[in-house]
Every structure is written in C-alpha cells, then in structure tokens.
Amino acid sequence: xxxxxxxxxxxxxxxxxxxxxxxxxxxxxxxxxxxxxxxxxxxxxxxxxxxxxxxxxxxxxxxxxxxxxxxxxxxxxxxxxxxxxxxxxxxxxxxxxxxxxxxxxxxxxxxxxxxxxxxxxxxxxxxxxxxxxxxxxxxxxxxxxxxxxxxxxxxxxxxxxxxxxxxxxxxxxxxxxxxxxxxxxxxxxxxxxxxxxxxxxxxxxxxxxxxxxxxxxxxxxxxxxxxxxxxxxxxxxxxxxxxxxxxxxxxxxxxxxxxxxxxxxxxxxxxxxxxxxxxxxxxxxxxxxxxxxxxxxxxxxxxxxxxxxxxxxxxxxxxxxxxxxxxxxxxxxxxxxxxxxxxxxxxxxxxxxxxxxxxxxxxxxxxxxxxxxxxxxxxxxxxxxxxxxxxxxxxxxxxxxxxxxxxxxxxxxxxxxxxxxxxxxxxxxxxxxxxxxxxxxxxxxxxxxxxxxxxxxxxxxxxxxxxxxxxxxxxxxxxxxxxxxxxxxxxxxxxxxxxxxxxxxxxxxxxxxxxxxxxxxxxxxxxxxxxx
Ligand SMILES: Nc1ncnc2c1ncn2[C@@H]1O[C@H](COP(=O)(O)OP(=O)(O)OP(=O)(O)O)[C@@H](O)[C@H]1O
Numbered sequence: 001x002x003x004x005x006x007x008x009x010x011x012x013x014x015x016x017x018x019x020x021x022x023x024x025x026x027x028x029x030x031x032x033x034x035x036x037x038x039x040x041x042x043x044x045x046x047x048x049x050x051x052x053x054x055x056x057x058x059x060x061x062x063x064x065x066x067x068x069x070x071x072x073x074x075x076x077x078x079x080x081x082x083x084x085x086x087x088x089x090x091x092x093x094x095x096x097x098x099x100x101x102x103x104x105x106x107x108x109x110x111x112x113x114x115x116x117x118x119x120x121x122x123x124x125x126x127x128x129x130x131x132x133x134x135x136x137x138x139x140x141x142x143x144x145x146x147x148x149x150x151x152x153x154x155x156x157x158x159x160x161x162x163x164x165x166x167x168x169x170x171x172x173x174x175x176x177x178x179x180x181x182x183x184x185x186x187x188x189x190x191x192x193x194x195x196x197x198x199x200x201x202x203x204x205x206x207x208x209x210x211x212x213x214x215x216x217x218x219x220x221x222x223x224x225x226x227x228x229x230x231x232x233x234x235x236x237x238x239x240x241x242x243x244x245x246x247x248x249x250x251x252x253x254x255x256x257x258x259x260x261x262x263x264x265x266x267x268x269x270x271x272x273x274x275x276x277x278x279x280x281x282x283x284x285x286x287x288x289x290x291x292x293x294x295x296x297x298x299x300x301x302x303x304x305x306x307x308x309x310x311x312x313x314x315x316x317x318x319x320x321x322x323x324x325x326x327x328x329x330x331x332x333x334x335x336x337x338x339x340x341x342x343x344x345x346x347x348x349x350x351x352x353x354x355x356x357x358x359x360x361x362x363x364x365x366x367x368x369x370x371x372x373x374x375x376x377x378x379x380x381x382x383x384x385x386x387x388x389x390x391x392x393x394x395x396x397x398x399x400x401x402x403x404x405x406x407x408x409x410x411x412x413x414x415x416x417x418x419x420x421x422x423x424x425x426x427x428x429x430x431x432x433x434x435x436x437x438x439x440x441x442x443x444x445x446x447x448x449x450x451x452x453x454x455x456x457x458x459x460x461x462x463x464x465x466x467x468x469x470x471x472x473x474x475x476x477x478x479x480x481x482x483x484x485x486x487x488x489x490x491x492x493x494x495x496x497x498x499x500x501x502x503x504x505x506x507x508x509x510x511x512x513x514x515x516x517x518x519x520x521x522x523x524x525x526x527x528x529x530x531x532x
C-alpha cells in the first residue's frame with residue numbers, strides 16, 4: 001500500500017463501529033470518522049485548484065482535529081497542525097516559509113485567523129487591512145477572509161456530499177513519496193523548521209511501532225501529546241491502523257494526578273505514551289498511595305530523559321506493567337531506538353535508550369566522522385524525513401552523506417545527540433551536542449549532573465543549565481531541601497568541576513507546549529531576572 005489512507009480504510013472495513021477517537025464528551029466510530037473526513041476532503045479539494053500543497057490546520061486537539069488531518073490527506077494535500085496558543089508572530093514566521101494553500105479551522109477561531117491573515121496583506125493592501133475594519137457580522141468576516149489565505153471551516157463540510165470520483169482521482173495520483181504532513185519543531189535557535197514526513201516514512205514507522213508494542217483493536221490509548229508534536233504520530237496512527245481507540249486526555253488533568261488516574265480508569269485506558277514529565281507528576285505526588293490505574297498494561301515514554309527514581313516509583317507500584325523508553329527526534333518521524341525495561345535500575349543509574357527500531361540503522365560517529373562507540377548519533381532508514389520545507393540550507397546541514405560510506409549516495413540524519421554504546425550493546429543518551437558544557441577545562445554533560453542530583457530522595461525534578469557569559473553551572477530544582485543542604489549533599493556525589501555554582505529552588509518546573517520541561521524558559525527567565 002502506498003498511502004496512509006489505505007491503511008485507515010482497511011481498519012474502517014474491519015472495525016466500522018469501533019470507537020476511533022473519543023474525549024470526555026463525545027466519540028466517533030471509524031466509519032463516521034471516514035465519512036466526515038471524506039466530506040471535508042471533498043470541500044477542500046473542490047475549491048483548491050491544485051493538489052499536493054500544504055494546508056495549515058488551526059483547531060484544538062479534538063475529534064474535529066483528527067477529522068481535519070485526514071480530510072486534508074483525502075483532498076490530495078498535506079497538513080500542518082499548528083498550536084492554537086502559538087503567538088501570531090510565530091505563525092507569521094512559519095507562514096513565510098510554508099506559504100499554505102489554505103487554512104482549515106473551526107468557527108471559534110475566526111478572530112485569530114483574521115489576525116493571522118492581516119499580515120499576509122500588510123504590504124499588498126495598505127489602507128484597508130481587514131483588522132482595521134469593523135466586522136460586526138461574522139458572515140461578513142468569513143466572506144472577507146476568503147480574499148486572504150483561503151479559509152475553510154470544518155463545520156461547513158457537514159452537509160457536503162462526498163465526491164467519490166474526485167477523491168478517487170486524487171488518491172490514484174498520490175505516491176508514497178508525497179508528503180503526508182509537516183511538523184514544526186521549536187528549533188533550538190528559535191527559528192521554526194518544518195520537518196517534512198512522507199506517506200512512506202509514516203507507514204514504515206507505524207509498521208515498527210504497531211509490531212513492537214503489539215497494538216491492536218483492544219488497545220485503548222490515553223493520549224497526552226499535542227497533535228503538533230512528533231510523539232502524537234505514534235499513538236494516533238497506530239490507532240487509525242489497528243482499530244485501537246484514541247482517547248484524548250484533557251490537558252488540565254496533567255496538573256491533578258489523582259483525577260488523571262481516575263480518568264484512565266473511567267475510560268479503561270490500557271496503554272499510555274507520554275513524556276516523562278507527565279509520568280513524574282504522578283510519581284512526585286505519590287498518587288498511587290491513593291488511587292491506581294486498574295486497566296493499565298503498557299507505559300511507553302519518550303521526548304526527554306526519564307529519571308530512574310520516578311520510573312522506580314511506577315515499577316514498584318505497578319510491577320506487572322510493561323515499560324519502554326523510546327528515543328528519537330521529529331526527523332525520524334518519532335522514534336529511532338527503544339529499550340524495554342527488563343531489570344531493576346538503581347536511582348542514580350541512567351536508563352538505556354536501547355537498540356535501533358527495525359528498518360532503521362543507528363551509527364555513532366566521532367568528531368572526524370569515523371565509526372566510534374561514543375559520539376554523535378546518525379540515523380539511516382525509511383522513517384527519515386525529507387528535510388525541512390523550503391529550507392535547503394538547514395536541510396543540507398543535517399541530512400548528509402553517510403560519512404562511513406562514500407561508495408554510493410546514502411543520506412543519514414545527524415541528530416545532534418550524543419550517545420555511547422555500553423558493553424551490554426545498548427545505547428545510552430548523553431545529551432545534546434549543543435547543551436554540552438566546557439567548564440574548568442572539562443567537557444561535561446548536564447545530564448550526568450541531573451542524574452546524580454535527581455537521584456537524591458528530596459529532589460522531585462532538576463535541570464542543569466550552563467551560562468556561557470559567566471561560565472557558571474546553574475541547577476534549578478524542585479524539592480524539599482534548602483540550597484545550602486543540597487550544595488553540601490552534592491559535594492559527596494560529584495567531582496568539584498561538575499558541581500553547580502548556583503542552586504535555584506523553584507516551586508514548579510515550567511513545561512513547554514509539548515509537556516517537556518522548558519529549559520529555554522528557565523534560562524531566559526534567569527537571565528532577565530538577573531539582568532545578564
Ligand atoms: N527517551 C529519551 N531520552 C532522552 N532524550 C530524549 C528521548 N527522546 C527524545 N529525546 C530528546 O528529544 C529530542 C527530540 O525532540 P523533538 O524532535 O521533539 O524536538 P525538540 O527538541 O523538542 O525541539 P527542537 O529540535 O526544535 O529544539 C532528541 O533529539 C533528544 O535530544
């Protein structure tokens with residue numbers, strides 16, 4: 001099969017009445033999801049003159065968002081899900097390179113879409129920008145918007161008749177190399193970059209994920225990650241391909257762990273794939289002393305380091321559950337290596353990131369591009385992205401010829417992540433190349449400092465940040481220990497050159513929109529507060 005819709009339709013044939021996607025208030029069966037997506041797909045395709053173009057989706061995580069994503073694929077185009085909370089300025093920067101053929105949204109975002117649209121015509125229309133006009137009537141607003149980025153409202157498709165002939169023709173033109181979607185990552189430099197994922201990559205990746213974790217029609221996912229984050233691809237598409245249910249967990253529950261576990265029980269959730277920060281909240285509140293998830297069988301996590309202390313809490317409370325640490329960047333669709341936790345680790349050990357996913361080759365290269373047991377991780381295989389959209393320079397920097405093979409052309413992705421292969425053959429993550437610290441003449445990985453300090457019983461979470469300007473190591477931490485006591489405790493655990501220069505106690509770690517600890521924000525806030 002050459003496109004992801006074929007897999008989805010096969011599921012619809014097998015499990016037409018199974019719940020495909022659900023949230024607290026509603027649910028949709030596979031059959032209805034297909035019908036609705038085809039209706040919206042017809043609406044889009046009959047108005048766009050050309051296909052295989054990017055369509056930006058501006059809808060909150062919901063049943064309608066899944067329907068919108070599929071509808072763009074049905075229309076022969078590829079989608080870009082945007083964070084609706086993203087500042088308009090950032091959307092502007094994304095649209096500069098994306099040049100979407102249309103925006104697909106819902107009517108609650110008419111005003112926001114209007115302000116996004118206003119900048120498109122900043123130069124073209126000088127005096128009559130639509131934001132300056134008073135549009136009392138939303139119908140007038142909608143009509144005016146059509147003169148800017150073409151704007152579709154998902155609700156409008158409800159009465160659309162499916163044009164089977166049109167959709168069939170678009171499907172027959174699709175190839176597996178066509179993009180399915182573009183995913184914008186934050187970009188460590190702050191400049192968003194749009195990772196292009198083809199149908200082929202999405203299919204190859206899903207083949208591995210579904211098989212590795214035995215996902216089937218009895219699986220009920222409790223989904224945490226936003227749909228503009230690469231991790232969401234795993235549980236969403238695994239559901240759409242197998243007949244599993246994709247149960248959306250409202251974001252608010254991740255601040256109330258007891259209610260979160262209650263939610264898992266109410267919807268009989270048996271599989272979760274979350275960022276470690278979300279699992280840590282449950283552990284740090286000692287939630288399992290009060291309530292336990294009754295149906296949970298699989299706990300998968302990725303996106304950042306999972307501290308072993310918190311993992312041990314989960315394993316002790318729920319010893320029969322299957323745990324796996326998944327590792328990878330957006331550029332490999334989601335994951336390129338994984339480790340099934342099959343033994344006990346002590347609190348100050350680091351969890352391996354394991355072995356390569358099937359179909360995928362992992363190479364470790366040293367600074368001279370020679371194969372090594374420790375160095376930068378390079379990835380090769382069919383899950384690789386097709387580079388960054390309209391950004392050939394950035395693409396050429398990291399999608400490079402395999403340095404270990406100059407015999408024939410072969411692209412590898414340079415992850416920028418540092419790893420080493422232990423004697424047990426398993427990979428271990430050492431941190432990002434760009435986070436590495438050079439301090440007092442030593443090369444230090446902040447992750448090592450975090451692992452040592454995070455293992456102390458009083459620490460709930462900690463993040464180590466380096467300030468180049470003052471050559472200082474800062475340790476932000478959340479926990480029941482005063483700075484002086486922590487500083488004394490650390491002296492016995494770390495050599496002098498690795499000891500943080502400052503300990504900064506905070507009430508709550510900040511999280512980014514994906515739910516990971518927000519390191520960038522910690523650093524910028526500190527610099528601002530201290531006027532550095
Ligand atoms: N299991 C894991 N353990 C440790 N780190 C992980 C794990 N999984 C992912 N990571 C880290 O997350 C990175 C991938 O993150 P992602 O592709 O979501 O982009 P980001 O880092 O959030 O944003 P950006 O690349 O734009 O700065 C990996 O390169 C790695 O550094």
